[in-house]
Amino acid sequence: MSTSRRRCGALHAKRVFDRIWPRVALLATILLVWWAVYETGWIDPSKLPSPADVWNAFTSNITGSDGLLPAARGSIIRLAFGLSVAVVVGTLIGFAMVASVVVQRSVGTLMTALQALPSIAWLPLAIVWFGFTERAVMFVVFIGGVPAVAIATAISIRQVPPTLIRAARTMGAKGWTLQRTVVLQACVPGYWTGLQQAWAVAWRALLAAEIIRVGAARGLGHLLEASLLQASAEDTAMLIAVMGVIVVIGLAIDSFFSVMDRRIRSKRGLLVPA
Amino acid sequence: MTTSRALSIVPEPEPRPVKLSFRGVGKSFTTGTGTEVAVLDDVTFDVRTGEFVCLIGPSGCGKSTILNLLAGLERPDAGEVALDGRPILEPGPDRALLFQDPALFPWLSVRENVEYALRLKGLGSDEIRETAASWLAKVRLSAFADVQPHELSGGMRHRAALARALACRPEVLLADEPFGALDAQMREILQKELELVWTELGNTFVFVTHNVREAVFLADRVIVLSARPGSPIEEYRISTSRPRSFEDVLVAKVVLDIHEHLAKEVRRAAREEGL
Numbered sequence: 001m002s003t004s005r006r007r008c009g010a011l012h013a014k015r016v017f018d019r020i021w022p023r024v025a026l027l028a029t030i031l032l033v034w035w036a037v038y039e040t041g042w043i044d045p046s047k048l049p050s051p052a053d054v055w056n057a058f059t060s061n062i063t064g065s066d067g068l069l070p071a072a073r074g075s076i077i078r079l080a081f082g083l084s085v086a087v088v089v090g091t092l093i094g095f096a097m098v099a100s101v102v103v104q105r106s107v108g109t110l111m112t113a114l115q116a117l118p119s120i121a122w123l124p125l126a127i128v129w130f131g132f133t134e135r136a137v138m139f140v141v142f143i144g145g146v147p148a149v150a151i152a153t154a155i156s157i158r159q160v161p162p163t164l165i166r167a168a169r170t171m172g173a174k175g176w177t178l179q180r181t182v183v184l185q186a187c188v189p190g191y192w193t194g195l196q197q198a199w200a201v202a203w204r205a206l207l208a209a210e211i212i213r214v215g216a217a218r219g220l221g222h223l224l225e226a227s228l229l230q231a232s233a234e235d236t237a238m239l240i241a242v243m244g245v246i247v248v249i250g251l252a253i254d255s256f257f258s259v260m261d262r263r264i265r266s267k268r269g270l271l272v273p274a
Numbered sequence: 275m276t277t278s279r280a281l282s283i284v285p286e287p288e289p290r291p292v293k294l295s296f297r298g299v300g301k302s303f304t305t306g307t308g309t310e311v312a313v314l315d316d317v318t319f320d321v322r323t324g325e326f327v328c329l330i331g332p333s334g335c336g337k338s339t340i341l342n343l344l345a346g347l348e349r350p351d352a353g354e355v356a357l358d359g360r361p362i363l364e365p366g367p368d369r370a371l372l373f374q375d376p377a378l379f380p381w382l383s384v385r386e387n388v389e390y391a392l393r394l395k396g397l398g399s400d401e402i403r404e405t406a407a408s409w410l411a412k413v414r415l416s417a418f419a420d421v422q423p424h425e426l427s428g429g430m431r432h433r434a435a436l437a438r439a440l441a442c443r444p445e446v447l448l449a450d451e452p453f454g455a456l457d458a459q460m461r462e463i464l465q466k467e468l469e470l471v472w473t474e475l476g477n478t479f480v481f482v483t484h485n486v487r488e489a490v491f492l493a494d495r496v497i498v499l500s501a502r503p504g505s506p507i508e509e510y511r512i513s514t515s516r517p518r519s520f521e522d523v524l525v526a527k528v529v530l531d532i533h534e535h536l537a538k539e540v541r542r543a544a545r546e547e548g549l
Contacts, residue, residue: 167377170345171391171442172367181390185381268380269424 049237057237058244068223068245075206075219076249078134082141083202087195090146094153108154111147119144119205123212137209144205145198152194156187189264196257203250220246293358293446293478294321294344300352301339302503313339315503316353326472326479328489330532331499332540337482340504341448344480345371357446367395370439372449376431378423378438385410385419388438395442409437413467429460433467440471446478453488465491469516486532490525491518498535501543508535 031051037043038050045053062069093111096103122143123136130136160183168182210221220242227239265271296319302312313336321327329337342348343355346365355362357369365371378387388406397405410416413433415426423431432452439447453461469492472479483489489496490512498508510532514524 161377163373163375163377164379166347166371167373167379168390169347169365170369170371170448171438172365172394174364177394182379185379188381267422269422270380 086145090149148198156190298353328493336504376435
């Protein structure tokens with residue numbers, strides 16, 4: 001038994017290794033090429049600092065009022081707040097789109113139209129309405145997230161298999177009970193995919209707004225913009241460090257959504273085993 | 275209009291009260307192109323309490339529509355569909371419907387699927403747990419109670435669906451080709467199981483199939499429907515004792531007879547359509 005457990009452990013370790021090495025290999029390759037290009041001296045260090053410079057910029061700017069940590073916190077709080085409101089409103093709009101043909105034809109079309117408009121395109125109007133305030137940032141995050149959530153809600157509910165609804169109805173489920181116990185359960189995988197898209201849209205809208213100095217508190221986008229001023233080698237290093245932080249936060253949030261998505265799908269047998 | 279042929283010389287049993295009745299039922303659908311298609315036309319038949327009736331007919335003859343009307347999922351355009359003499363207006367737990375697709379809820383475990391129906395009935399949690407467990411035992415799925423439906427084999431899924439349908443103790447069990455997608459062996463095993471359950475519970479049973487052997491194996495009475503618009507054209511009363519065997523001369527004869535009848539009907543319909 002202990003042998004089998006050990007074998008199990010070894011198998012698990014191999015699986016983790018299989019999952020990680022392609023990522024590590026790619027990162028190492030990027031760093032290596034970057035370093036090689038830097039060493040040749042073809043490119044001005046103020047345009048392309050070395051990976052070490054970027055690492056230094058990162059480690060020496062973590063805390064402090066202009067640091068990465070408070071900025072990241074500021075951006076994440078904005079995202080969480082704007083996205084929460086977008087999810088609540090988007091979900092309600094999605095329900096209304098399913099419940100009424102008139103809403104689908106009117107608001108549903110509006111949602112599709114909004115999705116065609118990059119949320120950054122809202123920024124000038126948001127500034128006209130709200131000035132360079134937090135409210136303008138929130139508005140852009142909100143307007144980016146709402147259509148994705150609304151459309152995903154409506155589609156996921158429409159795609160609930162009719163056989164499940166019929167089965168529940170023949171067992172006597174109707175009205176709100178039917179909605180709650182079948183429709184709202186069956187639509188979860190599709191809805192979650194919508195949330196996954198919504199956060200990415202909202203995150204990009206947020207950073208864009210921050211880059212043009214909208215909002216009072218510090219965010220990662222503000223740091224990007226601040227590093228642009230002098231265009232010294234140090235500033236460029238900081239610029240890349242901030243970009244790295246944005247990417248890492250994005251990957252972390254995405255992996256949360258992916259893990260949950262895998263859990264939802266594997267429970268329902270919707271996951272094709274790799 | 276329909277003739278009833280007794281297949282063995284057994285005295286007719288005392289007629290039991292009528293459970294389900296179709297009286298001059300008509301139903302049509304509008305297709306995507308806007309043309310009206312009559313699916314059922316003037317369908318009249320009764321099913322008595324505790325009777326096992328199989329409906330058989332060419333594809334598209336409205337067999338499934340008859341079940342949907344009995345289940346209360348659809349309403350007739352003409353005539354009346356009644357349960358215990360009262361018109362059927364909506365679905366209810368007194369009638370369970372089995373589909374070709376087991377339609378188990380994928381987000382619930384097998385046990386929770388069976389409990390779902392019981393919870394709708396508003397039973398206490400102890401009773402729900404006990405009833406579900408006993409039904410899972412009856413369909414030999416106790417060992418798989420906490421597994422998700424997708425982890426079961428096809429036959430097991432059908433047994434789970436059967437347990438879920440019967441756990442509410444419906445007076446009427448309706449089945450729409452429930453084993454249509456299974457291989458012949460699995461089909462036979464499930465047929466035997468279904469028969470056993472039916473003999474034990476004594477429910478009224480309406481079973482739609484296009485498999486003649488299945489119909490003759492299971493039913494007290496086989497109603498043969500015409501091609502679209504469907505209406506009963508022939509009726510066979512099968513009083514051979516259970517469990518039946520296909521080697522039984524009477525069973526074999528009636529299977530052949532129905533096959534012949536269906537073939538004739540399909541040919542007639544094809545001629546009318548100008549094929």
